[in-house]
Amino acid sequence: MPKNYVSAPIYFDNAATTYPKPQSVRAAAARAIVKAGGNPGRGGHPLARAAGETVYHARETAAKMFGAEPENVVFTQNCTHALNLAIWGLLHEGDHVVISSMEHNSVWRPVVTMAKAGIITYSIAQISPDDAQTLANFRRLFRPNTRAVICTLVSNVTGQILPYLELGQLCRDAGIALIADGAQGCGILPVRLSDGITILCTAGHKGLYGITGSGMLISDGTCQLMPLMQGGTGSQSKSAQMPDFLPDALEAGTVAVPAIAGLDAGMRFVENRGTASIFQHEAAICDRLMTGLAARRGVKVLRSAVGRYAPLVSFVLEGEEPSETAERLANLGFCVRAGIHCSPLAHETLGTATAGTVRFSPSVFSTVQQTDAFLRAL
Amino acid sequence: MNERKRTQNLRFCVDLGFLCCRFGSIYGNLYVLIQMKQKLRRIALRRSFLFFVGCGVNLCRFCIDYISLSITKGSRKENVMETVFTVNSETYAEKTRRLLQRSRIRFRVVRTTTSQGCTAKFFVMGDAAPIFSLLQANRIPYHQGG
Numbered sequence: 001m002p003k004n005y006v007s008a009p010i011y012f013d014n015a016a017t018t019y020p021k022p023q024s025v026r027a028a029a030a031r032a033i034v035k036a037g038g039n040p041g042r043g044g045h046p047l048a049r050a051a052g053e054t055v056y057h058a059r060e061t062a063a064k065m066f067g068a069e070p071e072n073v074v075f076t077q078n079c080t081h082a083l084n085l086a087i088w089g090l091l092h093e094g095d096h097v098v099i100s101s102m103e104h105n106s107v108w109r110p111v112v113t114m115a116k117a118g119i120i121t122y123s124i125a126q127i128s129p130d131d132a133q134t135l136a137n138f139r140r141l142f143r144p145n146t147r148a149v150i151c152t153l154v155s156n157v158t159g160q161i162l163p164y165l166e167l168g169q170l171c172r173d174a175g176i177a178l179i180a181d182g183a184q185g186c187g188i189l190p191v192r193l194s195d196g197i198t199i200l201c202t203a204g205h206k207g208l209y210g211i212t213g214s215g216m217l218i219s220d221g222t223c224q225l226m227p228l229m230q231g232g233t234g235s236q237s238k239s240a241q242m243p244d245f246l247p248d249a250l251e252a253g254t255v256a257v258p259a260i261a262g263l264d265a266g267m268r269f270v271e272n273r274g275t276a277s278i279f280q281h282e283a284a285i286c287d288r289l290m291t292g293l294a295a296r297r298g299v300k301v302l303r304s305a306v307g308r309y310a311p312l313v314s315f316v317l318e319g320e321e322p323s324e325t326a327e328r329l330a331n332l333g334f335c336v337r338a339g340i341h342c343s344p345l346a347h348e349t350l351g352t353a354t355a356g357t358v359r360f361s362p363s364v365f366s367t368v369q370q371t372d373a374f375l376r377a378l
Numbered sequence: 379m380n381e382r383k384r385t386q387n388l389r390f391c392v393d394l395g396f397l398c399c400r401f402g403s404i405y406g407n408l409y410v411l412i413q414m415k416q417k418l419r420r421i422a423l424r425r426s427f428l429f430f431v432g433c434g435v436n437l438c439r440f441c442i443d444y445i446s447l448s449i450t451k452g453s454r455k456e457n458v459m460e461t462v463f464t465v466n467s468e469t470y471a472e473k474t475r476r477l478l479q480r481s482r483i484r485f486r487v488v489r490t491t492t493s494q495g496c497t498a499k500f501f502v503m504g505d506a507a508p509i510f511s512l513l514q515a516n517r518i519p520y521h522q523g524g
Contacts, residue, residue: 041469044489049489055468056472059469071473235496236494237495243467247469248469
């Protein structure tokens with residue numbers, strides 16, 4: 001433990017993973033270990049059945065929340081896993097894909113890997129604080145063989161909310177699939193598949209307040225995804241091929257039942273609070289921080305006056321590397337993230353690729369008092 | 379009117395009576411609590427008869443349920459058709475179970491692991507056509523029979 005560490009850590013790294021988790025989430029995960037300890041779909045005994053019911057209940061909760069069918073909800077380890085399933089499963093040889101310039105490595109790396117292997121080609125649409133400009137940049141890159149657009153709902157670096165509703169409409173009109181990265185957007189935005197999203201990929205342990213090891217791929221059921229992994233599904237066991245129906249086609253191996261139970265409780269927690277209410281609370285925290293930062297000299301906040309932003313603030317202190325700021329704050333008991341946040345593409349767009357930024361991301365449990373303490377420490 | 383229809387009508391009447399008495403018993407209990415607070419125990423006890431009526435009806439309901447179940451079971455072979463189908467996926471099996479429950483359809487399910495993997499065998503009381511159309515409407519892959 002650091003020397004100057006005097007009290008419990010004050011956590012502002014919720015864009016990485018939310019902490020603390022709601023009591024209901026912790027209880028649900030613990031209960032699943034005890035009461036639903038079997039392997040879902042791998043037996044007819046009570047514990048396997050209980051596990052199956054637990055998992056299906058979570059599918060129903062997710063389906064209700066995002067406007068999908070329960071069987072089109074695929075549980076994954078995290079958002080990166082879900083995005084890889086979507087990208088490798090949907091794109092075929094000769095396809096072209098458009099990604100935004102704010103994408104996380106979980107999108108950029110698989111796309112570049114597929115392009116290097118000669119399977120696909122890709123273009124990068126520049127994101128502007130002006131939504132109309134952003135949409136024009138996407139439209140300009142569409143080709144006859146464009147199979148999909150991959151776009152994050154909210155930038156994990158700046159918190160900018162991308163115009164996904166308009167982009168969904170644009171893709172629908174052009175007959176192009178929209179793969180949305182909802183890692184930062186789900187839980188604070190009222191995201192629905194009816195927004196024009198073909199495949200929604202999200203983490204369970206961020207804005208949905210589940211535990212780590214949980215994520216989801218939610219499909220609208222209009223496209224067939226080739227399985228990235230092959231293995232046991234508990235169904236069609238005699239066949240050498242993976243089943244061709246969801247969720248079994250993409251859920252090879254045993255799913256993480258306690259993590260899924262926790263995610264289920266987390267989604268219900270978010271639904272009970274309401275995404276708008278959570279957004280409002282966290283935005284108030286960010287506003288307080290930005291007011292405090294504005295009173296200081298030598299602080300650069302990565303926000304534009306015209307863009308729409310989710311409750312997340314990236315900043316740089318003049319004369320201090322972001323990693324030094326984060327280390328200094330960690331020694332005082334404050335948890336923030338520094339660096340390029342696994343999004344080199346976004347930092348190239350923002351001109352902060354050398355050292356990155358300090359990222360402040362509150363949760364529904366963050367308080368004004370903690371923010372004031374953070375400002376004092378800064 | 380066949381045996382099943384008669385049983386259903388009987389159950390409906392009993393359910394209605396049960397509900398009325400359940401509300402009566404709640405009212406009676408509340409009344410008792412209020413009166414006891416006011417230390418008028420004699421009146422309170424006199425008025426609490428609704429509670430006992432509720433309990434009695436509850437007991438009768440269980441008896442009727444038991445009898446009707448026996449009748450239904452007995453007449454199953456003669457009058458009511460049993461539809462059997464299997465679902466070879468845990469997710470779809472669970473979806474089917476919940477769908478049948480929500481639709482208030484009587485069924486039982488046997489889950490096993492066979493060479494096909496997870497298998498849920500459903501035994502549903504009723505004609506096959508409406509049940510299968512319900513499954514098809516909900517995009518549930520099933521196999522007719524065992």
